[in-house]
Amino acid sequence: MRRVPAPPREPATIRTLPRVTAPAPGESLDSWLEATAVRLGVTVRDVYAAMGFASPFSELWRHINRQLTDAEAEAIAAATSRAPQQVRNMTLSRYRDLAGIDDAGRFTGAAPWARVHGSRFCPECLAASGGVWLLRWRLVWTFACTRHHCLLADHCPRCGDAQRYRYRVGPDAPHPGQCANPALGTVGSRRPRCDADLGEAPVLQLPVDHPALAAQATIDALIDGGAGAFGVYAEHPLPAMAILADIRALGAGLLRAANAADLDRIVPGDLADHYHVVNEPGPSVVAQARGRRGERRFREKPPLAIDTAVAVTAALTVLNRPTVADAADALVALHPHLDRAKLEYNITKNRPVSGSASPVLRAVYTVSLGARLTPAHQLQFRVGTPLAGRPPRTATRCDRRVAGVPALLWPAWALRLCPPGMYQRHVRPALSVALLLVGATLTITDSAAALGNATNCLRTVILLGTLHRTPQWPQIRAALIRLSDYLDTVGVPIDYRRRRQLDYTHLLPDAHWRDIACGAYTRPEGAAVARRFLRERLSGSPAIATPVPLSAEVEYAALLKFPGRLNPRLLDALDRHGADFLAAQGITDEPVWWEPPIELLADLDLPGIDTETIDIAELHRLLRREQCSLIEAAAAIGTTPDAVRGVLEHHPAPKEPRPASKPKIGPHRPGPAYIAASTMFPRDRLVELYQEQHVGLRTLGAMAGVCKQTMAALICDYGIPLRPSGQGPGLQVDGDWLYTEHVERGRSLSDLAGELGVTGSVLTKWVKIHQIPVRAPARRTAEELSANHDIPRILLLALAGRGGWERLQRFAAIVDYADYATAARELHASASVLALQMRILERDLGDRLLDRADGTHPMHITEFGLRVQRAVRHLASLGGP
Numbered sequence: 059m060r061r062v063p064a065p066p067r068e069p070a071t072i073r074t075l076p077r078v079t080a081p082a083p084g085e086s087l088d089s090w091l092e093a094t095a096v097r098l099g100v101t102v103r104d105v106y107a108a109m110g111f112a113s114p115f116s117e118l119w120r121h122i123n124r125q126l127t128d129a130e131a132e133a134i135a136a137a138t139s140r141a142p143q144q145v146r147n148m149t150l151s152r153y154r155d156l157a158g159i160d161d162a163g164r165f166t167g168a169a170p171w172a173r174v175h176g177s178r179f180c181p182e183c184l185a186a187s188g189g190v191w192l193l194r195w196r197l198v199w200t201f202a203c204t205r206h207h208c209l210l211a212d213h214c215p216r217c218g219d220a221q222r223y224r225y226r227v228g229p230d231a232p233h234p235g236q237c238a239n240p241a242l243g244t245v246g247s248r249r250p251r252c253d254a255d256l257g258e259a260p261v262l263q264l265p266v267d268h269p270a271l272a273a274q275a276t277i278d279a280l281i282d283g284g285a286g287a288f289g290v291y292a293e294h295p296l297p298a299m300a301i302l303a304d305i306r307a308l309g310a311g312l313l314r315a316a317n318a319a320d321l322d323r324i325v326p327g328d329l330a331d332h333y334h335v336v337n338e339p340g341p342s343v344v345a346q347a348r349g350r351r352g353e354r355r356f357r358e359k360p361p362l363a364i365d366t367a368v369a370v371t372a373a374l375t376v377l378n379r380p381t382v383a384d385a386a387d388a389l390v391a392l393h394p395h396l397d398r399a400k401l402e403y404n405i406t407k408n409r410p411v412s413g414s415a416s417p418v419l420r421a422v423y424t425v426s427l428g429a430r431l432t433p434a435h436q437l438q439f440r441v442g443t444p445l446a447g448r449p450p451r452t453a454t455r456c457d458r459r460v461a462g463v464p465a466l467l468w469p470a471w472a473l474r475l476c477p478p479g480m481y482q483r484h485v486r487p488a489l490s491v492a493l494l495l496v497g498a499t500l501t502i503t504d505s506a507a508a509l510g511n512a513t514n515c516l517r518t519v520i521l522l523g524t525l526h527r528t529p530q531w532p533q534i535r536a537a538l539i540r541l542s543d544y545l546d547t548v549g550v551p552i553d554y555r556r557r558r559q560l561d562y563t564h565l566l567p568d569a570h571w572r573d574i575a576c577g578a579y580t581r582p583e584g585a586a587v588a589r590r591f592l593r594e595r596l597s598g599s600p601a602i603a604t605p606v607p608l609s610a611e612v613e614y615a616a617l618l619k620f621p622g623r624l625n626p627r628l629l630d631a632l633d634r635h636g637a638d639f640l641a642a643q644g645i646t647d648e649p650v651w652w653e654p655p656i657e658l659l660a661d662l663d664l665p666g667i668d669t670e671t672i673d674i675a676e677l678h679r680l681l682r683r684e685q686c687s688l689i690e691a692a693a694a695i696g697t698t699p700d701a702v703r704g705v706l707e708h709h710p711a712p713k714e715p716r717p718a719s720k721p722k723i724g725p726h727r728p729g730p731a732y733i734a735a736s737t738m739f740p741r742d743r744l745v746e747l748y749q750e751q752h753v754g755l756r757t758l759g760a761m762a763g764v765c766k767q768t769m770a771a772l773i774c775d776y777g778i779p780l781r782p783s784g785q786g787p788g789l790q791v792d793g794d795w796l797y798t799e800h801v802e803r804g805r806s807l808s809d810l811a812g813e814l815g816v817t818g819s820v821l822t823k824w825v826k827i828h829q830i831p832v833r834a835p836a837r838r839t840a841e842e843l844s845a846n847h848d849i850p851r852i853l854l855l856a857l858a859g860r861g862g863w864e865r866l867q868r869f870a871a872i873v874d875y876a877d878y879a880t881a882a883r884e885l886h887a888s889a890s891v892l893a894l895q896m897r898i899l900e901r902d903l904g905d906r907l908l909d910r911a912d913g914t915h916p917m918h919i920t921e922f923g924l925r926v927q928r929a930v931r932h933l934a935s936l937g938g939p
Contacts, residue, residue, distance in 0.1 A: 072110040078138045082190045086177075087134075087148035088123050088222070089191035092232045094138070101231055109137040123196065125151040125159055153197060155299060156281065174198050175360040176223030178210035185257030189234020191222065199281065199302065201366040202274040208261045209270070209332075210363045216254035217242045262332045262364070269326055273371045276378075277305075289378040290385045294418045294445065301377075304419040308376060309369030311404030312396065316372075320395035324372050329364070336364050376422065382444065386425035393426075406448060420447030433522035433531070434502055437495040442536050449497045455546070456498050462550035463490050464598025465512040465558065468653040469704035471541065474666040475534050476525070482700040483604055487513035488521040489538075496542035510558050512600055530665045537662055544654055552648050557597045565639055566592055566632075574635065576901040578628035579713050587616045588632070595651050595707075596636050621703045622681055622688050624710035627904065667701045674709050677702065682714040731764040732772060738762045741776045748773060770826060780827045791821070793828030801831060848936050850929035856902040863939050865895045869907060870930045872896075873923065876916040899926075 077097055081090040095105045110133045126134070126149060131142040138145070150157045178195045180203035194200045195210065202209050213220055214237040221237065232238070235256055240249035264271055280286045286301040296304075312324060322330035361369075376392075379385040405415050405423045415423075424431075424439045424446040431441065440446045466472075467489040469482070476485050487506075491513060494505040502515045525534050566574075566589045575582035590601035590613070606614045636650045656670070673695060680691040692702045728736075739747070739762065747753045755766035755773075762769065773780060800807065807821050843854050856862045868885070872892060875881035882889040900907050907923035909915075919927065933939060 072133055072136050073108045074139060075105065075108055075137050078140075081148060082187060084192045084194055085148065086123055086191050086193040086196065087145065089189070089234075090148060091122075091134075092234060093188075093190070095232055096234060099231075101229060103229065105137075109133050123149050123193070124157075125149055125154070148193060150193070150196060152193070153281070156199070156302070157197065176220035178212055178363050179221060179256060179259070180206055180208065180210055181257045181259045181261060182206040182208070184235045189236075197281075198361065198366060199277050199370075200274070201363040201370065202264070202270055204271055204274055204278070207266055207268070207271060208263050209367055211256070211259040211261050212362050213259070214239060214252055214254050214256065215259045217252045219252075221256065262328065264328070268328075269375065270329060270367045270371045273367075273374045276374060277302075277370065289374070289380065290382055290418055290422065291377070292380065293382075296416055296418065300416045303414065304377065304416050305370055305373045307405050307407075307415040308419055309373035311401045312372040312392070313365065313369045314404060315396040315398070315400035317395055317397070321368070323395045324375075324392055325368050326371070329368050329371060333364050333368050336362060377419070382418070382421050382425055382446075385422040386428075389422060389426040390428070417445045417447055421445040424448070433526040433535075434492070434495055434519070436535055437492060437522075437538060438498060440497050440539055442532055443539060449499050456494075456500055459494055459498065459542070459545065460508045461553050461555040462545050463493055463509065464552075464554045465490055465509040466594065466598055466600060467493065469700075469707060470653060470656050470669055471537075471659075472666075473669060473701055473704055474656065474659055474664045475537055477528065477665045478667055478698050478701075480521075480524070482704075483600070484513075484517065485521060487600065487604065488518040491518045492522060493538055493542060496539050510599055513604070528665055530663055533662045533664055537659055537664060540658055540662075541654060544658060550652070552598075552652050554598045556645070558599050560597065560643055562589075562593050562597070565589055565596075566635060570635060574628065574631040576897065577904060578625055578631055579901070580623060580625065580628050584616065584620070584623070586613065587620050590617050591620045592632050592636055595632075596640070618699075618703070619688060621706035621710070624706055625713050626710055629707075629710045667697060669701055669705050669708075672697055672701060672705050674705060677705060678709075678711040681711045731768045735759075735762040735764045735768055735772050739772065741778075744773060744776060745778060748778060770823075774826050774829055780823065791824040791828075793824075793830065796821075796824060796828060797830050800825070843939065846939065849933060849939055852903070852925060852929050853933065855904070856899055856926075857939055858902075862902070865899050866926075866930045867934070868892065868895055869899055869923075870927055870934075873908070873919045873927060877911040878917070 075094060075098065078094055079097070085093075091105055092102055095102045098105070111130075126146060128142070131145045134140075134145045135142040146152070150159055174196055176196075177191060178200065179191065180195075183192070183203060183206065184190070200210065217237060217239055219237070219239045221239070230251070233251070233253060237252040237254040237256060239252050241252045244250055276288060280288075280298050280301060284298050285295060286298060287295045291301060316324055318334070321333065324330075325333075376385050376388045379388050402423070405419060407414070421444070424441060431439065436442075438449055440449075466486040469486070472482055472486045472489050475489060476482075487509070490509055491502060491505045494500055494508065495502065498505075500508070502518050506513055506515060506518065525531055528534070566585070568585045571585040571588050572582040575588075593599075593601045602610050602614050602617065633650045640646070640648065640650070676695055677691055680686040680694055681688075686694065688699050688702050688706075692699045695702075739758070744758075747758065755769045759766045759769045770780060807825070843849055843857050844851075849857065853866065856866055871885060872878070872881035875884065878889040878892050882892055885892075896908060903922075903926065905922045906920050907926060909918055909920060911917040
């Protein structure tokens with residue numbers, strides 16, 4: 059409730075006081091008004107009455123040195139011929155925040171330390187000035203006189219009571235420089251004054267270069283300047299209130315935690331001795347007075363000047379060091395003489411009213427703990443950063459971090475952070491948990507649970523312990539902190555928590571995998587392995603739990619080998635399918651896969667493998683041309699299989715182009731079946747059975763244990779004419795014509811069969827009858843075909859190998875039909891063969907040519923198919939490839 063002051067009298071009753079001199083520099087208001095009364099030879103009551111205040115002045119004296127109302131300040135200014143602001147500056151409202159005074163002039167306890175009870179004083183200053191009391195003596199932070207090189211006094215040397223904690227406005231004239239408290243042993247309302255000469259109060263004299271005087275000078279400069287840039291605050295400037303809160307927290311903590319016998323190890327010996335003397339109970343007048351005052355109910359328990367001097371001097375011994383690390387070293391040097399639990403309590407305790415320790419002091423304390431912190435705590439406290447300290451409890455930040463971290467740390471980062479001998483499938487989940495700990499209040503168990511329990515507390519602790527024992531632990535810790543800061547600042551484009559919660563049951567069905575594999579020139583087996591790989595890539599979580607159960611060891615081994623099967627086309631196709639799967643789940647604004655830039659680690663000396671240094675071209679050569687396994691390839695280039703897998707997931711090895719084959723002309727070498735048939739059937743015996751007895755080829759083959767094709771080849775080699783079995787008994791194929799067209803002109807048997815209107819198998823029989831050497835189709839590479847500038851670029855991949863041009867011609871022929879069945883009837887072919895040929899073309903060309911008929915819509919050509927059709931017709935007009 060706001061104080062309601064007694065209203066001043068009418069302005070006419072305010073009298074201008076004569077012979078009012080200017081206040082001394084820094085003098086308090088009550089001291090100046092008291093000095094004015096002495097000069098005028100009147101009482102302080104008379105001075106108050108002249109200023110228009112109503113008797114008995116009970117409200118005014120309670121707050122005259124705290125904060126005046128506007129009416130009070132104007133009345134005093136009018137009576138003393140001073141400006142109202144000059145009058146206000148002589149009260150503690152000048153140090154309002156520092157003293158903790160609210161709008162009503164009450165002490166709130168919001169100052170970084172408790173207030174002084176009354177006023178301290180310098181005996182020599184009082185004696186030299188004739189009793190001038192300085193306003194700053196009322197601040198708890200003023201404990202020494204830098205002019206007279208001594209501590210301030212707290213009590214009267216005779217009665218032992220504090221000074222000026224009450225303002226006597228009675229009929230007696232003031233006696234500046236003397237104790238105004240009631241004399242000891244007196245009672246009643248009109249008790250005589252003590253009147254002891256305060257200039258004779260004993261104080262501790264200090265050398266000019268004493269640390270306590272230097273500490274007082276630092277405090278004075280801090281209060282006058284409003285901010286500090288000394289010691290550790292030179293790199294981290296803070297407002298004066300924050301620095302004073304640090305000094306209070308550290309100083310009070312040191313004073314509370316210090317062993318009584320070791321206090322001289324923390325502050326100079328004279329301060330320690332004086333502290334023990336003053337604070338030991340005894341029969342002295344001061345001790346008795348303090349005992350009586352301890353029975354009273356005060357809002358705060360004000361410290362003595364020696365208490366403040368010891369606490370501030372000890373605190374600045376640490377905080378005056380130039381860096382946080384140096385200050386931490388100074389604090390470590392004091393540890394043997396302290397109860398560290400009490401010190402930690404004072405530094406880490408939150409004080410919403412009086413001010414908590416700043417991040418700078420918390421960093422000093424955290425760094426001072428050093429090796430006593432576990433690796434997890436070092437990450438939580440961000441040890442190694444400029445302002446390490448206990449993390450704030452911010453649920454929003456932790457929640458955002460959980461969404462931005464995969465359960466398996468990104469491969470390139472995990473490879474850099476851990477020594478090569480560590481198994482990445484165990485390391486990556488534990489590193490993700492460690493990343494969540496940085497600057498967070500989560501425990502290891504909570505972090506592991508937030509990431510789906512891909513690992514547990516024990517495995518994470520073991521990993522961090524192993525890394526902590528490496529010489530590069532400070533660099534590893536810095537890398538994790540740097541990564542955490544990057545994720546918090548830049549953000550993560552993938553919500554891994556949402557991806558961990560997706561249902562992957564329908565990811566990559568077998569039919570889709572077969573299409574993808576064929577389109578990427580990859581064997582279509584291993585659909586389940588491909589699914590697990592793609593699931594890990596999408597979700598960032600392990601598809602098979604670690605440690606691997608015995609029942610899943612085969613699947614796990616196949617998953618580890620899968621990166622060796624990847625090629626650029628296959629990985630791209632899997633990513634496209636992953637994007638389609640995410641879109642079906644409503645995720646359209648995220649990439650399929652993402653990794654933070656590894657360049658963040660450029661200046662760190664880390665124990666792991668930098669995948670950027672691996673020779674990718676050599677790795678691809680070993681895998682494709684030399685047909686090495688991942689383990690063999692890793693050994694050949696001097697790295698680990700985990701590093702090879704990490705590289706291949708970024709840079710898959712392209713498939714090795716198939717070598718061009720030369721056309722094979724002439725019969726094949728006789729095999730075991732042919733030799734067995736020729737041994738059993740000499741030519742005369744075969745003429746008798748085949749020509750004279752008309753035994754069929756199938757029967758002859760059964761007698762020899764070979765197939766009928768082998769028997770037909772033997773009969774032809776013996777020069778025995780085969781009995782034709784073609785389409786109609788009248789079909790005859792001239793041998794000279796067939797030799798000319800097939801061997802000399804290079805026409806394929808399928809082309810000639812189409813011209814004659816027979817099947818390919820019938821024409822093959824006539825080739826054997828006439829003993830015409832079969833010309834195998836040439837296999838040409840894309841590089842050879844690209845030398846022919848007449849061939850459109852879009853057709854190169856389809857023309858490479860055998861039968862490509864025939865398949866392209868077949869495609870150009872079937873696009874006009876409603877479905878494969880109709881096309882097959884018209885072209886005298888099988889619908890399944892046509893469909894297979896189109897799938898081969900689509901695999902080679904990398905895109906869909908035809909959309910199949912679905913019962914309601916006929917088969918129609920795609921946009922890509924139209925481009926291919928035009929290219930085929932153009933090439934056909936030029937005579938083919």
